[in-house]
Amino acid sequence: MAGPRTHRQKEIRRHLWIYGLITPYIIIAVFPIYWMAITAFKQDPDLYRMDVFPLWFHLAPTWKHFSYLFTDTNYGAWIINTMVIAAWVAVITLLAAVPAGYALARLRIPGAENLGIAIFMTYLVPAIILFLPLARVVSMLGLQDSWWALVLVYPTITIPFCTWLLMGFFKTVPVEMEEAARVDGCGYLGALVRVVLPVSIPGILTAVIFAFTLSMQDFLYGLAFVAPGDQKPVTVGVPTELIRGDVFFWGSLMAAALMVGLPVAILYNFFLDRFIQGITGGAGK
């Protein structure tokens, strides 16, 4: 009778310890998001005062900052730009990374491992080294000042990463399925299209998510290559266009940040383990 109860008490005490120790980490991680959210819904007179507890409302919450974004700024255009850019980047990335990942994983190309690593390493060549020459490339192609410039350059980040990710993924598809397809008279292309791709949908979807989330992490290319206010992606438009002169409209700034940040963070959250697996070469499978 006493046995299970002490065990249970021990468990409760252990849990209390862990929750107590981990709470500061949670507060550190989440506080800026909370601050963003509460700012987005506060009325201006409630926002710019120092006499009251800042973490809660003292006037009724308001949607004013959100509606301001859509009526008085290019926010809607930035969201659309971001979506369209992401869609193009995903298409280009898949067209390049799916075949390359498959070839490296399956077609026994001499030196495939090293070639795969070489492609992956280009993911690490920082934008700060490439952005000046790429600025020249962009202007030679006449793409300066439109978001098409970003459609061109974002795949330099996503193709290396997704090729590497898909290479790992294709290695896990049973080789017998392809061989069976080829015995049944499919060529290499037939086996790839009819057998391998259909079972690789989860891997391909993961690559699409990364094409999206990794382009959302960029700031430099968007800042350097796209000047017109209505052409910017949302991650560049919000920090550069919503500040008029030296005046910050924090309510609308935080509303804008919240609407972009939250969905991206949630989406990325689900795929974070795949990202870590990708960069560490398969740890924690």
Place this chain on the structure above:
Amino acid sequence: MTLSSSSGGPDAAGARAAAISVASRARASGWFRSQTARRLSFGYLLLAPAVLYVLLLVGAPFVFSLYLSLSDANVGDPVATFVGLGNFQAALESDVFYIALQNSIVFTVVGAIFKGLLGTTLAFLLLQPFWGRKFVRGLVVIPFTLPISISVLSWKWMYDSQFSVINWFLSRIGLVGSYGSPDWPVWLGQPHLALAACIIVNVWRTFPFSAIVLLAGFTSVPPEILDAARVDGTSFMQRFRFVVVPMIAPILLIGFLFDTVFTLSDLSIVYLLTQGGPANATKILPVLAYQVGIQAGALGRGAAISLFLFPLLMPLMILLLRNLRRREY
């Protein structure tokens, strides 16, 4: 006749069989060769788009940036002349370059220490089984998953010179003076505080990454190996030192190198918080390269400054390469 035929029969049959097998082997190896050739040409065809994209938009620009750095290329003037190492020399002769180099190093090293501390302790906590662990993990990784330019805005508002929520709490508990007094910290306006503020954002953003990489390392150690070591009569510390550490070291190294490369070359935090000010206190190499190359339009100068990052990054990348290769199985 019958005898000879019967005696020659097996010979002839053998010869025929040999002839057939030689022919079929020849045919088979020809078939095999053409099959291999077909497989390889298909493979190279599939590789071509990715390789070309990377060569044209990463490889070529990299070479082009070397060329730019040796020229006096300007935004307004398309004809550049060769100036040798003039841009590098100019950088090395300017004070702001050394300030930026020093700040870059301080930013990266101090950041890495705090990320390491916070990340390791968090990983050990998340390694414990407890109720709601997945949810807690989802919460603590939020800083890493938010788009960087978005989360920096929240920090900029938290560092506001007057309505800083951080200062509100600090002044309530009496750690700093009230607004307007000299003890009121202006996070982004005072040199040392501004650099600290930038480092804090970088640490906040990437400590979850350190923790998750460490966790991935721990969970990659097969329990059977630990069991085997336990059966052999090793102590906990011995198992940790001789089994766990060597197994997770390569993963940790990869995570560390990744983070260092990104921290050294990231411009967004400093650019959005302080633009390198006050008085160059937070100027780091990427911000300097951007300001010289794009804002001042001196492409050659800018390229030279950003290329100074390369000798800093190169050893890290080589280490990373060796590790990735070793981890391939």
